[in-house]
Amino acid sequence: MRFVVLMAAREMRASWKRLLFFFICIAIGVGAIVALRSVIQNVRQTFAGEARSLIAADATINSNQAITPEVAATLERRLREAGAESHRAAELPTMTRVADRPGGRARMVELRAVERGFPYYGQLKLADGQAYDHELLRNFGVLVRPELLVQLEVKVGDVLSIGSQRFTIRGVIQSEPGRQMGAFTIGPRVFVDLADLEKTGLLTFGSRAARQRLLKVPADRLDTLVADLRADFANEFVRVRSYKNAEDAIGEDFERSENYLALVGLVIVILGGIGVSSVTRVFVQQKMKSIAVLKCVGARSAQLLAIYVAQVVVLGFAGSLLGLLLALAATQAIPLYVPNSTGVEIAYAVTMPAVVQGLGIGMLVSLLFSLVPLLDVRHVKPSLLLRDEARTRRPDAVQIVVTLAVVGGLVGLTIWQAGSLRIGGIVAGGFAATAIVLHVAGSLLIRAIRPLSRSTSFALRHAVLQLSRPGSQMRIVLLAVGLGSFFIIGVRSLQENLIGQFGDRMTADSPDMFLLDVQRDQVEPVRGVMAQYLPPGAVTPPLIPVLRARVVGVEGREVSLDNYEDVRGRGSLGREYTITYRSTLAANERILQGQMWDDTPSKTAEVSIEQSISERFKINIGDTMRFDVLGRAVAATVTSVRFVEWSESRAGGFMFVFRPGALEQAPHAFIGFLKGPADVETRARMQSALVAVAPNVSVIDGREIIDAIKTVIDNVTLAVTVVGTLVVFSGLMILIGAVAMTKFRRVYEAAIFKTLGATRGLIASVLVLEYGLLGVLAGTIGAGGAIGLTWAVSRYALDIPFTPLIGLSTAGVVITTVIVAIIGVVSSWEVLQRKPLATLRAE
C-alpha cells in the first residue's frame, strides 16, 4: 500500500505538467456541466414564475356559470386535502358612465373583481409608481385603464356608476397579471372589490359573469390536485387550469423552451463527458511505457492498477472540485455580461443537483476511460510494451463487468437527473447510437481521403496517414471533436429555429387592434378615421369582407349526415363558416392544386378551399359546392386547393375564399386588423372616433395582451440565448482540451523526424495539414449530424417548423477546422522548439 501511494506521488511529481493539463481538462468538463445545469435550473425557475404570473396563481378554476353547491363542496374538500390557499375573482363585461353627468354616454368595460390576496404571483402595476393594495378597492374604489379616462373624460377622484353603485376612481392600471390570454375584450379593464361587485346587482340570474378561483398550492400537490379536480368536474361547466398547461400559444412557447433547456442540459453532460473521457484516454496511453518498465522490475498487476487508478481518482476528484469553483465563478459572472433589459430577475446560482451530477460524471467518466484500458495491464507482457507493438485482444470478463458497472452508473446518473427512466434511457441510447453513427461516418470519411496518401507532398501524405493508420489516437479525437461540434452546432441551430418561431408569433408590426362588424356603408368613414390616426404615409390596413355561410351540398350529395357531436366539434362541413372573397392569395397561403383566378370579377361563383377540407371531405377541383349564404343558395365550382399557414395568420385565415364577383351583392360586414397608435391616449381617441362614425363597430384592443406576451417572449428568448451561448463557449473549451492533449504524442514523433532531418517548417506544415484535415472531417460529421438532430428535435420534441440553416452549418465546419488546426499547432509549438536528443532521452 505504501508503495502504491509513494509511487503515485512520485509519478505526479515527475510529470506534473502533463498531470496539470489533465487536471485542467477535467475541471473544464465538470465546470461546464455544473455551470450550465445550474443556469438551466435557474432559468426554469424564472420560467415557472413567469408562467405563474400569467394566471396570477398556481392554478385557476373557471366557470362561466354560477358554481353549484355540489361543485363548491367538492372543491372545498379537495382544496383542504391539498392544503391549498385560494381566493375568488369574477370577470364580466359591463357598462359604466360618469355619475352625476346626465346624458353622458355609457361605455362598455371589462370588469374584474378580486379579493384580498390577489395576485398570488406577478404584480398589479399602477401608474405614477402608486403601489397596489387591496385597500384601494375596498369600499367602492375602482382602478381603471387610462383609455377609460380619455373616453369618459374623467380623472382620478371622479365617481363612476357601475350597476346600481357608485365607485370612486382611485388609480390607473398600467399592467396586470392573470389576464386571460387571447380573451375577447370589448372595453378597457377596470378593477373593483368582489364584495362591492356583489352589491351592484350585476350578478343576478343570467349574468354573463365568469367566476374564478385562484389557487396557491404546495408544489408537490399541484399536479394531483389539478388532475383530481379535472376528473371531478369533467361534466360540469368548470375548467381547471394549471400554470403548466400549454393551452395557448404562449404556454406552448414555455413548454418548448423547457424542452429545449432539458435537451441542452443533457447535451452538456455528454459534452463534458466527452472532454473528460478523451483526456483520460490519452493520459492513460501515455502511461503504458512506464507501466511496462515497472512490470519489468517486478511490479504486480494489482499494484500497477492501484497506482494509476489512484492517480486518476485523485486528479479526477481534484479536477472536479476545481470545476465546481469555475462553475461558481461563471454563474457569478453571468449577470455582469448579460444585459437585463426586460426587468426580470434571473437568480444565477450553482444548484446542488448540478454539483452532484457534475462530480459524479467527472469521477465516473474518468474511471471508465482509465480503469478499462488499465485492466489490459494484467495481460501485457513487458517485452511487447517495450517493443511498442500494437496488439488487439478481446476484453475479458473482468473488463466487461467493470465497463458495464461504470456505464450502468452513468446511465443511472442520467436517469436520475432527467427525472425519468424513459428520457434517461433515450439519452443513453441516443448517445450510444450517435457515437456509433459518427464512428462509422468517421471511418468512411477517412477512407474517402485515403487517395490523398499517395500525394507527392510529404506533408499531406503524412497527415493523411496519421489519420488513417490503424490504432491511431487521432480517430478517438476525431470522434470526440465530431461529437462536440455536432452538439454545439445542433444546439445553436435549434436555438435559431426556436427563436425564429417566437419572432413569427410577435413582430413589431403585428396588428393589435381589431375591428368587427363594419358595415358596407361604414367602410369609407372607418377608413377615414384610420387614415387620420395612423402615421402619415402608412398603408391603410385593408378591411376584409366576411360572410357567414353553411355548406349544404357537394355535387348533389346532401351534407346533413353529420351527427350532433361532429357539429359541436370543428370537424363538420355543415357548421357555419366565415367566408371571404378576394382576388389574390394572402401572404400565408399557397396554391396546392388548380389555379388562383386572375383579378377580373366573375359572375359565376368560384371557390378556393383549404387543404384539410379537400382531404377530409374528398372534395376535388371541378366539384360544385352548394352554399347557403344568408338564406340564399350559391353554387360554386372548386377551382383551387390552398395551403394556409395557420400559425402565421396575422390577418385571419379562411377555409373558403371566393372569387370576386359573386358575393359582393350579398350583405356582409367587414373586419379589420391594424396596428394602432402606440400612445395610449391617441388609441383611446381613435377608438372613440371609430365608434362615433360607426356605433355598432366593436373595437377590440389587443395591445395589453400583446405587450404581456412580448415581455414573456423576450425573457424566454434571453434565457435561451444565454444558455445556448454558454454551451458553445464551454463546448469549445472542452474541445480545445481534447485536441491539445494529443500534443504529448507528438513529442516523440517530432524528435524522430528532426533526427531524420526534417525542418521545423516541414513538421509545422504536417501538423497544420493533419489537424486541419481532422477539423474538416470532424466539422463535416458535426454539421451533418446537427442538421439531422435539429430536424428530428424540431419535428418531434419541440413541434416547430424546421429550417435548415446552411450558413450556420457551413460556419460550423469552417470554425471547427480553423480552431482544431490552430490548437493543434499552437499546443505542439513547444514540441517544435525542443532539441530532439533531449526528447529522445526523456522518453
Next chain:
Amino acid sequence: MFLGDSLTAGLGLPAELSYPSLIGSRLNERGLDFEVVNAGVSGDTSAGGVRRLDWSLEGDVKVLIVALGGNDGLRGLPTADMQKNLAAILDRAKARNLVVILAGMEAPPNNGAEYAEAFRQVYVDLARSYDVRLIPFLLQGVAGEASLNQADGIHPNARGAATVADLVWKELEPVLPRPTTPSQ
C-alpha cells in the same frame, strides 16, 4: 323568413335542429305549404340585419320573424341605434305588407339594470308603434338554464331550441296566412 342571429342560425346545432327548421317540420306535419328560410347569421347585430334585409327578402316572403338584438345587448351597443335599425326593418316589411312577428331579447344583467330596462323597452315601443305581434323574450324559460344550453351558456342546445320553437309557434300559428277556401 327568420331574420336573426346565431340563436336563429342554430350555432352549434345541426341545421335541422335549429328552431326555424323545427317550425318548418311542424308546418309540413300540418300540411301547410310554407318554406322556411333561415336568415340567421351568427354574430349579426341589428345594424347588420337592416343592411341585409333586401337580399334575404328576395322571393315571395309571407311572414317575417325578426329576432335580432342579442348581439347588440351582449356588446352593450346603444339602445337608440338598435331601435333605429329595427324600426327601419319594420318600415320595409310594412311597405311590402308582410306579416311580422318581433321577437324580443333581454340584455344580460351584467350590463346593468338601466341598460336592460331601456333594451326591453325598445321592443315594447316598436311592437306598439308598428302594431306587430311581440314575443317579449325569445329565450323565455331557456336562458340561464344549464340543461337547455350548450357549454357556452348562451346558445340553446337541441332541447332548448325545441322550447324556443314552441314559443315561436304559439305566436306564429294564429297569424299564418290561410289559403282561401272555395266557400268564401
